[in-house]
Amino acid sequence: MIPLTLAQDGExxxxxxxxxxxLDGDIAEAxxxxxxxxxxxxxxxxxxxxxxxxxxxxxxxxxxxxxAATSVLYAVPAIGLFVIFVAFTGLTYPTVxxxxxxxxxxxxxxxVVDGLRAVPDHVRQSAVAMGFGPLRxxxxxxxxxxxxxxMAGLRVATVANISLVSVGALIGIGGLGQLMVKGMKWPGxxxxxxxxxxxxxxxxxxxxxxxxxxxxxxxxxxxxxAGRVRRPRRDSAGAAEPxxxx
Numbered sequence: 272m273i274p275l276t277l278a279q280d281g282e283x284x285x286x287x288x289x290x291x292x293x294l295d296g297d298i299a300e301a302x303x304x305x306x307x308x309x310x311x312x313x314x315x316x317x318x319x320x321x322x323x324x325x326x327x328x329x330x331x332x333x334x335x336x337x338x339a340a341t342s343v344l345y346a347v348p349a350i351g352l353f354v355i356f357v358a359f360t361g362l363t364y365p366t367v368x369x370x371x372x373x374x375x376x377x378x379x380x381x382x383v384v385d386g387l388r389a390v391p392d393h394v395r396q397s398a399v400a401m402g403f404g405p406l407r408x409x410x411x412x413x414x415x416x417x418x419x420x421x422m423a424g425l426r427v428a429t430v431a432n433i434s435l436v437s438v439g440a441l442i443g444i445g446g447l448g449q450l451m452v453k454g455m456k457w458p459g460x461x462x463x464x465x466x467x468x469x470x471x472x473x474x475x476x477x478x479x480x481x482x483x484x485x486x487x488x489x490x491x492x493x494x495x496x497a498g499r500v501r502r503p504r505r506d507s508a509g510a511a512e513p514x515x516x517x
Contacts, residue, residue: 286464297450297465302472305446308436309476312368313429316375323376324383325409334384345377349438357442367439374435375428382424386417415492422488426481433477437469447472 290298327334352370360366390413398408440448450465 284463285467289464290468293465297453298468298472301447301450301469302476304444305433305436305448305473305476308364308367308371308439308444308446309429309433309480311364312371312375312432313425315368315372316379316428317425319372320376320379320383324380324387327380327384328387337380341373341377341380344373349374349435350441353439353442362443364444366442367436367444371432371435375432378424378428378431379421382421383417386420387413389420390416418491419488422484422491426484429480429484430477433473433480437473 323337327337349370352373353366356366356369360369394412394416395408398412403411436446437448437451439445440452443449445452447469450469454462454464454466454469
């Protein structure tokens with residue numbers, strides 16, 4: 272296969288033979304590790320952000336300090352948190368998962384609060400008038416309406432985590448980021464193939480994850496699709512065509 276382009280010393284940018292030899296080995300192992308390190312923090316962050324966001328929406332005075340705390344955590348560089356956690360958890364998955372879960376909270380908590388606050392008061396009052404208790408109103412009315420806002424935050428957090436996981440390679444735990452480190456430390460100079468492979472897989476993983484979350488959002492909010500009114504077709508004179516005519 273023709274190389275994509277050539278490096279300065281005549282080395283191909285991508286060596287397909289190396290990819291073929293390592294596809295079931297280093298590449299598959301790094302990709303699997305990247306999946307675990309990317310999505311576990313998102314799941315943990317969502318499980319924590321939902322009750323915290325509900326509490327902040329219920330007791331408004333609790334929201335400013337919670338928002339300030341999550342914002343401060345987000346301002347700390349990822350590599351700094353990884354190094355701090357190494358002292359407590361060693362070179363294990365929690366060293367990367369826990370800091371990324373904290374970063375996820377800074378995105379998901381505001382999304383949950385904003386989504387719940389976006390529920391119109393008359394909708395809540397209608398639910399109360401229909402005999403809905405607080406828990407039933409939350410599950411059947413408020414959370415479904417908040418889904419689009421929460422899912423928007425979840426998509427941002429997921430894509431961000433997929434990218435940040437690579438930083439963990441600097442301490443020896445980074446999924447596809449380890450391929451980048453491997454390429455940069457290759458004997459005799461940089462080897463671009465694992466670097467390009469890692470970058471392309473990270474981009475592909477981010478795109479697929481975002482599309483899947485968008486699909487989940489559409490499945491959870493069927494009324495948004497049903498509520499779209501189809502525009503009436505118009506004839507050559509500009510008059511609206513009756514709905515029954517095809």
